[in-house]
Amino acid sequence: MWKYILKRLVLMIFTLFLVITATFFLMQIMPGTPFNNPKLTPEALAQLKTTYGLDLPLWQQYLNYLVGAAHGDFGISFQYQNQPVSMLIGQRLPVSAQLGAQALVVGVIVGLFMGAISARNKNNKIDGVSGILSTLGISVPSFILGIILVYLFGFKWPLFPVSGWGTFSQTILPTLALAASPAAVTTRFVRSEMIESLGSDYVQLAKAKGLSDKEIVNKHAYRNSMIPVLTLIGPMAAALLTGSTLIEQIFSIPGIGQQFVLSIPSKDFPVIMGTTIVYAAMLMVMILITDILTAIVDPRVRLQ
């Protein structure tokens, strides 16, 4: 187990190294830098370049960046001068992490319930309604849902705040907007897993033991259909990253997603690179955690 985790960590670091290298060199060939402002005097430009270490040979810049990144130092922002990228990200990361975690937890819990209820009421009204909701949930992108929520609850019936971050009520709408898709994905997945489980031979055997439907569901069907949900968490987390950048923008939430979006038009490469690396690291950690959790709860999975 520990050996496996260590191996995965090494692979993670290697992948991160590849990501850093790729982003570094991609940034070198990106068209347009914030320095081609015609108003800058040559002296000011040179001064700027020295500040950002851009006067060094490329290989040295790369090495410096690698060493810095290993220490969590991603250089200084172009846009907000004198602000280290790591500080910008550090301030905003907790906000994004909270939003993402809330959405994931709400989504998965709602999905587990709805999926299980649907499967047990297969092909009747409850299943029908949940089927419509979950199909809508996967076809309405989170940013459209976000816009709808802003319109409805911000302008039509101003029940919840539609911008900012800090109070609990400010988190409600963005969390809902982001949670819908994971809830829908989980519902559909759990429903089909549970239907498969309820039709399986081991459920037949449990029936033949004389267990009631309730006992069968509680003791056999639930566990078998919920364990595989863990495999969804990685892909859902990746989708949440994408969704949250736009949701943070729509709801004016000071997270790294918003900053990422803002740094694109201003070509703030250090921020773009730093965020990219942090995003990649976050997703990889998520995937590792769910793999470990799967191995803990699913007796069939052996980590190696």
Next chain:
Amino acid sequence: MMAANTEDFVIVGAQSSDANEHIAKPALSFWQDAWRRLKLNKLAVISMWFLIFIMAFAVVSNILVPQKAANSFNSDKVGVYKNLPPNSGLPIPGWDGKIKAPGDNSATDVYASQGVPDGKKFILGTDNIGRSVAKRVIVGLRISLLVAIVATLIDLLIGVAYGVFSGWKGGWIDNVMQRIIEILSSIPNLIIVTMLGLLLGSGVLSIILAIAMTGWLSMARQVRNMTLSLKERDYVLAAKSLGESSTKIAIKHLIPNMAGTIIVQVMMTVPNAIMFEAVLSAINLGVKPPTASLGSLIADAQAMLQFYPYQILIPAVMLVLISLAFILLGDGLRDAFDPRASED
């Protein structure tokens, strides 16, 4: 008991009686069978016709509404034509050219107050510089579909080729190729799309490439797994021992046998691509203005959401409907290809 005659007791031997002929139901091929099952799924059939209609419309609309017509506007008359609400010409509340501004008690006839010449109506209203929303949505639909479908086709090519190659070769090649997929899939799609978007600049082609680079991973994975199991089948082994080339085996035996899975996967990739196009637009990496896409229309209209919600409504509804139709059709096809799922 019926009075049996002695002639009833002669040996006649095994005969295929009429009843026996009945058994032989016409043997449906896999595709006919799937089609029969698909037709039973009303939602899937409706979705299919809707998509066929939308795509045909998108093609025909090139003639009806050229790019230029949707992009151009009269810079002198922006004040007259800007932000007109939808007007059907009929007295339908909310669709009669009148709008109730937030805070007002009664709706004002914007067409009259802005001095729009009599008889000029915009069925879906206009945007903030006076362009017809209807025309822009038609062009946007065209661009979004083009982006999504071409990106999906590229995904399909890369994914199937990569998957078949990896699964067919096996051994260390497969191992290395799978590690590459693992590494790529641990990088969020958003990042890959953004990086490529930044690198290639905005424009339809670069969006297509950016989206295509992320979508092929799951296709490749599924195709590879199916190749692994198919390559042990008798007919593949037979073809191999007859000395058929690998390419020929892949095209003649492998791909037809996973066509079902591939089609279902494609149905899931298209809405994803449509969604990513919109995301790119929202983060300023989308189509270059004045070109419109569903995503860029949504992103542009978002700022004025409170006052002119209709400008966002139509593109958003189109985007959702198309995604929905692809997903419902994909669900239907998956059930149709997998007989077990369509029991009861």
Next chain:
Amino acid sequence: MLNNPILKVENLHVNFNTYAGTVQAIRDVSFDLNKGETLAIVGESGSGKSVTTKTLMGLNAKNAAIPDNSRLLFKDRNLLDLTENEWQSVRGNEIAMIFQDPMTSLDPTMKIGMQIAEPLIKHRQMKKEDALARALELMKGVGIPNAEEHINDYPHQWSGGMRQRAVVAIALAADPEILIADEPTTALDVTIQAQILNLMKQLQEETASSIIFITHDLGVVAGMADRVAVMYAGKIVEYGTVDEIFFNPQHPYTWGLLNSMPTTDTEVGSLEAIPGTPPDLLEPPKGDAFASRNVYALAIDSKEEPPFFKVSDTHYAATWLLDERAPKVTPPEKIQKRWAHWQEIQGQEA
């Protein structure tokens, strides 16, 4: 054998409603099961064996319909009248079942010891610890080596043969009066098959329970069963003691089954499956359902269904060949040999 039926099946019909029409899966089946005996039900796949067993467990699919005149008499009640709650106290308690495929019939996420203990907790109201202690004894009883070390194993850690032993232990946990085994060895290797069959026989001797043993393979019947019922297209076509069926078979379908059975004196190459396929149960043919595949078919077979003709007190067969008006036919050579053997046995007994 004492005629002491513990279960009487009378006029059982089972229909399935499907989109294509009504599948008449069981068409008037009647049989008795005596206390302590093993009754084998044999027939090609699709003949309705599994539907029969599922009906006995109240586990038929939702689209099944059973007409009111069908009766399953067990301990003075008609099982078909039971409510779902009453069924639950029968299943796994008075009637238990062993399934075909041990690879899929155990819950992959539950410890095997616990899976064996479940019926005890349910039907004997045992505490978990007591039930697990009993489960350990059962595991030893079905021949699981070092059972103590393996009680907390999960199914994937076990081989197919071991898993089927666990399935047997589950079925036996609550001491059922009737044990139904639906092709319990079909999914296993030949050597493992023999082990499981021996185990079942040995356990039956210890517990004096009755067994309904389902198989499509007559080869495994000889050593297991006391009586045999041959099923075809949802009907029993012949039944008798195991000797009667093996050495004095009367129905051409039974001949066909016996012919396709590998015996010590036939080489493997001479295996003959019965040509043709069973009829469509959506529209069962008029008359004898086997007629279209029967080289000995009489003209009447396609007009009228044969009644059961008595061969002996214990042996009946539903074929017009036994009618006094029917011509005498010469069965296949291998069957003739069997008949000759039967004459010998009868002679010895006389």
